[in-house]
Amino acid sequence: VPDWLPMRHVPWLPLAYQVAARFAPARRGRSNLYLVLLDYSDSRADPYGVYVGMSSYSPSQRFEQHKAGIRAAGSVLQRGIEVLTGPTLHLQRIARTDAARIEEELAEALRAAGLFVQGGH
Secondary structure, eight states, rough: OOTSSOOOOOHHHHHHHHHHHHHHOEEEEEEEEEEEHHHHETTOOOOOEEEEEEEESOHHHHHHHHTTTTTTOHHHHHHHEEEEOGGGGSSEEOOOHHOOOOOOHHHHHHTTTTTTTTOOO
């Protein structure tokens, strides 16, 4: 199974791909953008949310850090299920300034598309 394929059905995943595809970095660098699937089945009608983040670590390494409590966002530590690698494959190894801008804009665009978003700051 490829690592970009989520392990569960996420109804809004095609929309996340469409929204993320709107963003393109200007320069290459060492920063990576990532999305983490969040479990809100205990508190929301839509059982899933998404966390938007950026790091110099690979998305899978950063997810493991979150889950281990290392500079962890509370939403990922408590509700993180898996990394949604596919939508942000084109946003890997980009300049930090581009990554910071795109992280914030991507979070806002996903919110505007109707997703429940954490992070993106």
